[in-house]
Amino acid sequence: MANTRLEKVRAALAERNLDAVLVYKPENRAYLSGFTGTAGWLLITPAKAWLITDFRYAEQAATQAPAFEVIKPESTVAALLATLCEQHQINRLGIEGDYVTVDDYSAYEQALGERDLVSIAGTIETLRMIKDEAELTLMRRAAAIADETFSHILSYIKPGVAERDIAVEMEYKMKKLGAEGLAFDIIIASGVRSAMPHGVASDKQIAAGELVTLDFGAIYQGYCSDMTRTVMVGEPSAQQREIYAIVLEAEKRGVAATRAGINGKELDEVCRGYIREHGYAEAFGHSTGHGVGRYIHEGPKLSVRGETDLLKPGMVVTIEPGIYLSGWGGVRIEDMVLVQENGCESFSKSPRELKIL
Numbered sequence: 001m002a003n004t005r006l007e008k009v010r011a012a013l014a015e016r017n018l019d020a021v022l023v024y025k026p027e028n029r030a031y032l033s034g035f036t037g038t039a040g041w042l043l044i045t046p047a048k049a050w051l052i053t054d055f056r057y058a059e060q061a062a063t064q065a066p067a068f069e070v071i072k073p074e075s076t077v078a079a080l081l082a083t084l085c086e087q088h089q090i091n092r093l094g095i096e097g098d099y100v101t102v103d104d105y106s107a108y109e110q111a112l113g114e115r116d117l118v119s120i121a122g123t124i125e126t127l128r129m130i131k132d133e134a135e136l137t138l139m140r141r142a143a144a145i146a147d148e149t150f151s152h153i154l155s156y157i158k159p160g161v162a163e164r165d166i167a168v169e170m171e172y173k174m175k176k177l178g179a180e181g182l183a184f185d186i187i188i189a190s191g192v193r194s195a196m197p198h199g200v201a202s203d204k205q206i207a208a209g210e211l212v213t214l215d216f217g218a219i220y221q222g223y224c225s226d227m228t229r230t231v232m233v234g235e236p237s238a239q240q241r242e243i244y245a246i247v248l249e250a251e252k253r254g255v256a257a258t259r260a261g262i263n264g265k266e267l268d269e270v271c272r273g274y275i276r277e278h279g280y281a282e283a284f285g286h287s288t289g290h291g292v293g294r295y296i297h298e299g300p301k302l303s304v305r306g307e308t309d310l311l312k313p314g315m316v317v318t319i320e321p322g323i324y325l326s327g328w329g330g331v332r333i334e335d336m337v338l339v340q341e342n343g344c345e346s347f348s349k350s351p352r353e354l355k356i357l
């Protein structure tokens, strides 16, 4: 796997006329090398690939990143870089301009003298948008952990239980199922709090007659999942049923329209247009979805500004329309799907119909 990814980064390097790239962002580093330690620099040229790390990680690096030659700096990383650039005629070096600190940049500049430092911000992130089979296997598992957690938590959601207690049980369950962490702080937003799209679980107790939005995801071997379901505690009112039905239909239309060749703005409009037709345009104030991978939010964007975000096979995106009415509450439904040539495969398997608890 790592070799194909290395080939892709080398092609990008040739396209940008670079002699090498230096990769330090943890997600990019793990993606290209397999190395998951917290300190390490990849230096990749058309012919060579080094992983610079210290004593703590030397053994782990050699095991996790077999395609890389592991080297330890004798003094500073900048000094070692200068030596490698000298030995291998690296005159134009790509660096992650959106991640390198000002201090590190100064150190590189000083050590490298006349050589050019060029930002490659976004280049590896663009490669990462298209997932390979190994990544898709991990993402399916991350989504399955979220699905299992959702069906597990349903029996806990009842009047008198605090949102925070539900979140804690969900975190425990996801970790028991193999997640190494949470993709983000679990959102449990009940009653009027469900009008807040990002209402992280609070001390509020669930009450009868409330909608409860649960938005959560697991990290499994470096990959995130993301799903949202809104459930009803007690009998829904006519308005709760109506809003839920509109969001559900918008979400289903969004998933049905997801395929290679559509752009992020067009897909956003499938959901947004349906919600607008029903008079709730103002109540859907966020984008329809986003790419997911090693980051919970990555490209492409499915939003009113997504006209240049063309969907391609192998991208994994969320479809998550919602309606939020201040002082009343809200509904969001979200699935994570794999873009395919003629449609998509939903990784989220939990039923989307209104669950009445």
Ligand SMILES: [Mn+2]
Pocket: 226, 227, 318, 320, 334
């Ligand atoms: Mn999401």
